[in-house]
Amino acid sequence: MHILAIEGLTKRFPTVTALDRLTVTAGPGVTGLVGANGAGKSTLIKILLGLLPVSEGRATVLGLDAFTQGAEIRRLVGYMPEHECLPPDVSATELVVHLARMSGLPRTAARERAADVLRHVGLAEERYRPIGGYSTGMKQRVKLAQALVHDPKLIFLDEPTNGLDPRGRDEMLTLIRRIGTEFGISVLVTSHLLGELERVCDHVIVIDAGRLLRSSALTEFTQATESITVEVEEGADALAGRLAELGQTVSPLGRTLLVEVRGPETYDAVRDAAADLDLCLIRLEQGRQRIEDVFREEAARV
Amino acid sequence: MSEIYDIGYRHYDGPRLGRAHTTLALGVHSLRGVFGLGRPARSKIMPFSLAAVMMFPVVVSIAMMALVQQRLGDYSGYAVVMQAVIAIFLASQSPTVVAPDLRHRVLPLYLSRPVTIAEYVGAKVAAMTVAMFLLVAVPLTVMFIGDLLVDLPGPPPTGEYLGAVAMAAVLSVLLSTIGLALAALTPRRGLGVASVITVYLLSTGAAPMIFAALYSTGHDAAAAWAWLINPFWLVDAVQAGLFGTTQHIPEGSYPGGPVPALIVLALIAAAVAVLAARYRKAAAQ
Numbered sequence A: 001m002h003i004l005a006i007e008g009l010t011k012r013f014p015t016v017t018a019l020d021r022l023t024v025t026a027g028p029g030v031t032g033l034v035g036a037n038g039a040g041k042s043t044l045i046k047i048l049l050g051l052l053p054v055s056e057g058r059a060t061v062l063g064l065d066a067f068t069q070g071a072e073i074r075r076l077v078g079y080m081p082e083h084e085c086l087p088p089d090v091s092a093t094e095l096v097v098h099l100a101r102m103s104g105l106p107r108t109a110a111r112e113r114a115a116d117v118l119r120h121v122g123l124a125e126e127r128y129r130p131i132g133g134y135s136t137g138m139k140q141r142v143k144l145a146q147a148l149v150h151d152p153k154l155i156f157l158d159e160p161t162n163g164l165d166p167r168g169r170d171e172m173l174t175l176i177r178r179i180g181t182e183f184g185i186s187v188l189v190t191s192h193l194l195g196e197l198e199r200v201c202d203h204v205i206v207i208d209a210g211r212l213l214r215s216s217a218l219t220e221f222t223q224a225t226e227s228i229t230v231e232v233e234e235g236a237d238a239l240a241g242r243l244a245e246l247g248q249t250v251s252p253l254g255r256t257l258l259v260e261v262r263g264p265e266t267y268d269a270v271r272d273a274a275a276d277l278d279l280c281l282i283r284l285e286q287g288r289q290r291i292e293d294v295f296r297e298e299a300a301r302v
Numbered sequence B: 001m002s003e004i005y006d007i008g009y010r011h012y013d014g015p016r017l018g019r020a021h022t023t024l025a026l027g028v029h030s031l032r033g034v035f036g037l038g039r040p041a042r043s044k045i046m047p048f049s050l051a052a053v054m055m056f057p058v059v060v061s062i063a064m065m066a067l068v069q070q071r072l073g074d075y076s077g078y079a080v081v082m083q084a085v086i087a088i089f090l091a092s093q094s095p096t097v098v099a100p101d102l103r104h105r106v107l108p109l110y111l112s113r114p115v116t117i118a119e120y121v122g123a124k125v126a127a128m129t130v131a132m133f134l135l136v137a138v139p140l141t142v143m144f145i146g147d148l149l150v151d152l153p154g155p156p157p158t159g160e161y162l163g164a165v166a167m168a169a170v171l172s173v174l175l176s177t178i179g180l181a182l183a184a185l186t187p188r189r190g191l192g193v194a195s196v197i198t199v200y201l202l203s204t205g206a207a208p209m210i211f212a213a214l215y216s217t218g219h220d221a222a223a224a225w226a227w228l229i230n231p232f233w234l235v236d237a238v239q240a241g242l243f244g245t246t247q248h249i250p251e252g253s254y255p256g257g258p259v260p261a262l263i264v265l266a267l268i269a270a271a272v273a274v275l276a277a278r279y280r281k282a283a284a285q
């Protein structure tokens, strides 16, 4: 069964076409929706929640029509917005209990569910303190908890890793994977970074300027995008030359170098090259290729 | 065995209540918020101090009835006499009902649930209306109970009391829709308080000034309309028209006929329209 079925969906704002005849489907599990800023990801989610009218086309969510059965859909799905949306002067517990009741849970059930999901997202004692004092990572967890509290069949996570440090990002991604597997809740998660979604998704949809660029199971993606980002204090050009000599595929990207991963020998090559040239390595990061570059690569290949 | 097991994720298969329940829960939650219940102690100071001030004439009135067999004032004039306190309550508490959700963009968390924007706004207006009504009707009722217990000579003023309570309901709808509309347009709490109090002070200050200006230039009939600029005198005019009660104005008299009542309805409609427009815009973001 399709969790999402989108057919010829077009959304025009007065000055911009946010979605342009988009046709795509997604099954159960974790689906990544990837696109650069302004690609139309958030717009698509709002349409799927039945909150935004469309110009043309149709969309179903869990078999329900997004334009006529929005209320039923909103009963069955959870939504984590991309922007900040938490009142600072209430505690996580109070907020999540209240929002559980707004999803129709009776008072006692709302309390139990809120305690459960806050534990699952990893908020401990701090959940009794006002949200205003939380770190970005904790706030993202509260946003995730409120999306899960009514035990939805499907959740929409709009840029859940935004603003997180690398460790917070990893934890959030691990949590998303658990939601899709252990919790048995289907997930549609957006990001402007393809690399980070590779780790957690079963399926990835790439859109650009509201158009479908690609929709495929994860395995097809990985080869094309497995790369590492290398940043040195200075001497990037020398390093690029040296890596090329060592048989690696290198492309400069701003102040950084993108090195295609062939296998463990790629990491050795980076290490050796940096050591040989006596360069100060300040960043070595896996799979954080920006989606724009995938487009550039694909466009270059066509 | 005393180990704690991680029982893993549990699904929820209990009841999911309908939208009537949800809206009621939101209304009750907002009403508690107006009085600072379930909030830190400092949130309770303002509403409860003002509610206590509202009881002050009640206590004096009951004491006077018991000791010197006289009423301090009439039931129908209570809201007009206490208007400054009621206006301060409206100004200080309206922002707590609408401002945080707008300012911190919490609305999407509601709208991605079965709650509709109309139910959300309806629950907020209902909560503020009930709060305003309690603020005025509870002291009136306590005063009336005191009146019955003291049992002054002559029949108890039951009709006037009931009329005053009915007018308290009308006043509450009028004030809360206007107060929430102003607070929703200025989602920073301080500004919200200031805007409501400014509108009240302007209406209160302008009414006697315009009255005097028109009266002294011989426009007596037109001058009567000046009082209706202030919402408390406006509702007092409706009350006087309906029940023939005293007109609680410094001088002159209200215009008669159905127009004051129509103005009340028009103001409520306008405030609701402003709220609807404000929230439609917020929902589209």
Ligand SMILES: Nc1ncnc2c1ncn2[C@@H]1O[C@H](COP(=O)(O)OP(=O)(O)O)[C@@H](O)[C@H]1O
Residues within 6 Å of the ligand: A013, A014, A016, A017, A018, A035, A036, A037, A038, A039, A040, A041, A042, A043, A044, B284, B285
């Ligand atoms: N309410 C709106 N009014 C006008 N234009 C909008 C509105 N919302 C989004 N857009 C435009 O639609 C395009 C897609 O936006 P969005 O869905 O937010 O992209 P993404 O989430 O992928 O970054 C952008 O060009 C954006 O400026």
Ligand SMILES: [Mg+2]
Residues within 6 Å of the ligand: A038, A041, A042, A043, A082, A158
């Ligand atoms: Mg977005």
